Amino acid sequence: MFSFTYMAKELRRRLGRTILTALGLAAGVGLVIGIIGVSEGLDEAQAQVLAPLGSVGTDILVTRVAGSTTAPTATPTPTPAADQPQQSFGPGGGGFFAGPPGAGRANAANQADTTALLNENNNVVTDLSKLGKPGAKFTHDFFLSATLLSFPQEAVDQIADIPGVTKVTGGLTQLAQHQTGTVPQIVAEITTGGKTVTQTVRPDPMTAEERAAFAACAQKSGGTTQTEPAPSPGAEPRRGGTFFFGPGAAEKCLPKRFQEFRASFITPMETIRQVVNPPSTDITNKSYTAAGIDPASPTVGLVTQTQLTSGHWLRSTNPNEVLANVAYANKNSLKVGSTVAINGTTYTVAGLVNPTLTGNTADLYFPLTSLQKLAGKTGRVTQVLVKAKDSASVDAVAKEIKKLLPGAEVVTTKSLADQVTGSLADAKKVASRLGGALGVIVLIAAFAIAMLLTLSSVAKRVREIGTLRAIGWSKGRVVKQILTETIGIGLLGGAAGIVLGLAAAFAVGAFSPSLSASSNGVPGFASSTLSGLFGQTQAAAHTSTIALKAPVHMTTLAIGVAFAVVGGLLAGTVGGWRAARLSPAEALRNLG
Amino acid sequence: MTTLTNEEIPPMENPSIQKLYELQDVTRVFRTGGGEVRAISDVNLEIYPGELISIEGPSGSGKTTLLQVLGALDKATSGTVRFGETELTEIDDKELTELRARDLGFVFQSFNLIPTLTAAENVEAALVTVAHSKKERRARVDELLEVVGLSERRDHLPTRLSGGEQQRVAIARALANGPRVILADEPTGNLDSETAREVVSVLRKLSTERGVTVIIVTHAEEVARMTERRIRMLDGRMLNGNGDPTWNQ
Numbered sequence: 001m002f003s004f005t006y007m008a009k010e011l012r013r014r015l016g017r018t019i020l021t022a023l024g025l026a027a028g029v030g031l032v033i034g035i036i037g038v039s040e041g042l043d044e045a046q047a048q049v050l051a052p053l054g055s056v057g058t059d060i061l062v063t064r065v066a067g068s069t070t071a072p073t074a075t076p077t078p079t080p081a082a083d084q085p086q087q088s089f090g091p092g093g094g095g096f097f098a099g100p101p102g103a104g105r106a107n108a109a110n111q112a113d114t115t116a117l118l119n120e121n122n123n124v125v126t127d128l129s130k131l132g133k134p135g136a137k138f139t140h141d142f143f144l145s146a147t148l149l150s151f152p153q154e155a156v157d158q159i160a161d162i163p164g165v166t167k168v169t170g171g172l173t174q175l176a177q178h179q180t181g182t183v184p185q186i187v188a189e190i191t192t193g194g195k196t197v198t199q200t201v202r203p204d205p206m207t208a209e210e211r212a213a214f215a216a217c218a219q220k221s222g223g224t225t226q227t228e229p230a231p232s233p234g235a236e237p238r239r240g241g242t243f244f245f246g247p248g249a250a251e252k253c254l255p256k257r258f259q260e261f262r263a264s265f266i267t268p269m270e271t272i273r274q275v276v277n278p279p280s281t282d283i284t285n286k287s288y289t290a291a292g293i294d295p296a297s298p299t300v301g302l303v304t305q306t307q308l309t310s311g312h313w314l315r316s317t318n319p320n321e322v323l324a325n326v327a328y329a330n331k332n333s334l335k336v337g338s339t340v341a342i343n344g345t346t347y348t349v350a351g352l353v354n355p356t357l358t359g360n361t362a363d364l365y366f367p368l369t370s371l372q373k374l375a376g377k378t379g380r381v382t383q384v385l386v387k388a389k390d391s392a393s394v395d396a397v398a399k400e401i402k403k404l405l406p407g408a409e410v411v412t413t414k415s416l417a418d419q420v421t422g423s424l425a426d427a428k429k430v431a432s433r434l435g436g437a438l439g440v441i442v443l444i445a446a447f448a449i450a451m452l453l454t455l456s457s458v459a460k461r462v463r464e465i466g467t468l469r470a471i472g473w474s475k476g477r478v479v480k481q482i483l484t485e486t487i488g489i490g491l492l493g494g495a496a497g498i499v500l501g502l503a504a505a506f507a508v509g510a511f512s513p514s515l516s517a518s519s520n521g522v523p524g525f526a527s528s529t530l531s532g533l534f535g536q537t538q539a540a541a542h543t544s545t546i547a548l549k550a551p552v553h554m555t556t557l558a559i560g561v562a563f564a565v566v567g568g569l570l571a572g573t574v575g576g577w578r579a580a581r582l583s584p585a586e587a588l589r590n591l592g
Numbered sequence: 593m594t595t596l597t598n599e600e601i602p603p604m605e606n607p608s609i610q611k612l613y614e615l616q617d618v619t620r621v622f623r624t625g626g627g628e629v630r631a632i633s634d635v636n637l638e639i640y641p642g643e644l645i646s647i648e649g650p651s652g653s654g655k656t657t658l659l660q661v662l663g664a665l666d667k668a669t670s671g672t673v674r675f676g677e678t679e680l681t682e683i684d685d686k687e688l689t690e691l692r693a694r695d696l697g698f699v700f701q702s703f704n705l706i707p708t709l710t711a712a713e714n715v716e717a718a719l720v721t722v723a724h725s726k727k728e729r730r731a732r733v734d735e736l737l738e739v740v741g742l743s744e745r746r747d748h749l750p751t752r753l754s755g756g757e758q759q760r761v762a763i764a765r766a767l768a769n770g771p772r773v774i775l776a777d778e779p780t781g782n783l784d785s786e787t788a789r790e791v792v793s794v795l796r797k798l799s800t801e802r803g804v805t806v807i808i809v810t811h812a813e814e815v816a817r818m819t820e821r822r823i824r825m826l827d828g829r830m831l832n833g834n835g836d837p838t839w840n841q
């Protein structure tokens with residue numbers, strides 16, 4: 001192409017101008033790449049902080065935190081909250097599921113939920129006596145819910161029906177205690193209730209014939225010594241009396257009418273077993289976190305398929321597959337294909353995942369139904385992860401969920417982001433304001449320089465342009481030639497800018513300033529992260545420290561080059577406009 | 593001193609010969625801050641194909657202005673400029689540009705070669721205005737450089753060529769698309785007389801051998817004398833127009 005030859009030679013001849021223009025654009029582009037990199041780094045850092053939601057394709061997280069559940073109305077007892085120590089019932093009196101409409105289904109669910117919640121902590125009892133005879137070796141995994149309470153899986157389906165929800169999936173997070181040792185001799189267990197109480201109802205007295213028949217019968221069976229009850233002296237004669245007879249006699253000899261009034265009642269079993277410290281034998285305890293995910297939901301969930309680093313995703317067809325956290329796998333020398341034996345079932349590690357979450361990572365991810373079975377929580381989940389149609393509908397969906405599930409903690413990415421403070425938030429503000437402004441200023445300056453230099457170049461080339469016009473070049477062809485040149489400069493500037501930007505990003509990465517982020521008192525978030533649950537920071541400020549990186553993506557580079565090309569285009573347009581306005585006669589006359 | 597003879601001038605009244613240019617009462621007025629400047633006024637001129645013409649006159653007499661009007665680079669303020677079948681005062685910039693590309697060739701005092709391009713590329717720059725394949729362009733460039741005797745220097749940059757060589761490249765460029773007219777504004781102004789003669793003989797050969805009309809603006813008597821018809825200008829007026837008996841004084 002002639003115009004490219006011409007362009008290349010032109011750029012080479014006016015090397016100073018070419019370099020100056022390109023460097024101006026490069027500075028702008030480099031800065032833009034750097035700023036985008038830092039801002040994406042901050043975004044990633046924030047995503048890391050908001051990991052439970054952001055990095056798992058989720059907009060809304062629904063949990064149920066201890067102390068926040070409300071009373072089930074379905075419970076017929078009028079007993080106040082104090083009588084049920086397992087949970088405090090809120091004043092609203094609504095179940096976990098809202099009442100009408102659809103009250104039937106909700107009430108049934110609430111009733112089941114109540115029972116399940118009552119047993120929630122009972123499940124965690126380490127009743128070692130069940131593992132074998134004292135002295136026997138055992139290995140067992142116990143699953144605890146702790147304060148992250150479970151709720152019926154029906155909630156998932158109900159949330160799915162809310163308009164604006166595109167994806168929803170349930171998750172079950174459990175703290176597992178892997179214990180090995182010898183079954184101890186002493187196991188404490190306190191059981192109340194369960195006693196059989198026999199209530200005797202007094203029927204109408206026996207008639208004379210009945211009495212005679214009874215006496216005869218009793219006598220025949222040989223156990224009876226007293227046939228006539230002695231009425232209490234001075235008292236109103238009581239109807240009926242007490243019969244003393246040997247076992248079996250009553251059944252045989254009492255008239256049928258009397259037999260029907262004998263009834264047995266069993267008081268409700270209330271096994272108030274306490275979490276006791278395992279007796280100090282040789283038992284060793286290793287804890288890990290287990291999460292149940294729906295294999296059919298690879299994009300939304302406690303872990304997502306994008307976080308898979310090796311192996312394959314869970315298959316719905318195989319309930320005995322697990323995904324292992326890379327960190328956990330490394331510590332325990334697990335590889336894809338390794339097996340883990342848990343309570344008699346062998347699970348194969350299907351893949352390794354690298355969830356970037358800070359507070360809510362699990363070590364092993366099970367198919368939801370498998371973990372539900374392992375943990376004795378069939379049909380129950382501890383989290384519901386919801387993906388909304390778009391960011392605009394998140395708030396409305398969250399509100400609907402709150403209405404639908406009065407006992408739930410509903411947290412959105414935004415509500416978390418709003419409450420994240422600390423240097424990360426500050427840096428983000430600075431990056432978005434100052435960085436953006438700086439980028440705009442430098443770009444404008446670079447564009448202005450490019451335009452001015454192009455204008456001056458056009459002014460210097462008036463005679464050349466006049467000559468081209470004289471030999472038959474149209475205005476359009478002249479403009480195109482100038483554009484070719486300035487876009488060429490733009491590309492050079494873009495290339496140089498990429499180098500500058502990468503250098504800047506590399507510098508940020510090498511320097512790696514660390515940022516802190518606190519999500520102060522985010523309801524249900526800080527306390528729902530397992531690190532917060534089982535140890536250190538209980539529901540208080542949840543602070544994470546993240547090293548800032550400035551990742552440079554292909555799209556960032558493309559944006560940078562695009563800016564440089566836009567700069568070239570602008571300069572070329574201005575220069576071309578100037579050139580097109582030149583009258584060839586004047587252009588040639590000026591310099592003879 | 594050779595004096596060209598009258599016989600070479602085509603008879604004015606002969607209708608069988610197609611006029612190339614016909615100018616009637618052409619005036620070009622420049623409006624400046626200080627008032628109006630009549631660069632040329634009431635010029636009447638007819639030019640025939642193949643003529644070799646020189647335009648002489650003192651500085652500021654309107655020679656360049658007239659040449660630019662003839663070369664479709666500038667438009668007359670009033671009067672008519674007929675080129676072949678086309679009335680130049682009535683067509684737009686696009687058509688004027690096409691006309692320049694196809695039918696007109698320019699040669700300038702300071703050569704005006706594109707400094708970054710080689711001799712061959714400078715010639716090619718004129719060829720790109722008319723659709724040609726790369727191969728056709730190459731062949732044509734070679735042919736044109738051959739005509740001006742510069743085949744050996746095709747890949748040299750203008751800075752490595754002498755003034756005369758540069759002007760010959762410029763002539764090759766002017767010839768690129770087979771023009772009917774070559775307009776040269778003081779083509780020998782920057783050349784010594786020896787080189788000037790060479791350049792003018794090239795132009796003259798184009799006129800005589802190829803039938804290209806050549807119009808040369810010049811201050812040099814020596815150059816003007818090599819032409820067949822000498823037009824003199826003074827204060828924007830043509831001293832010897834069509835049939836003016838003083839034209840050859």
Ligand SMILES: Nc1ncnc2c1ncn2[C@@H]1O[C@H](COP(=O)(O)OP(=O)(O)OP(=O)(O)O)[C@@H](O)[C@H]1O
Binds near residue numbers: 622649650651
């Ligand atoms: N664009 C313009 N604006 C104003 N005046 C102009 C313009 N172009 C030419 N003139 C004036 O028109 C007159 C004729 O100029 P022109 O260049 O045609 O003269 P010339 O004979 O070519 O002179 P020279 O021998 O010096 O080249 C001059 O007075 C000049 O100043």
Ligand SMILES: [Mg+2]
Binds near residue numbers: 657
């Ligand atoms: Mg002049």
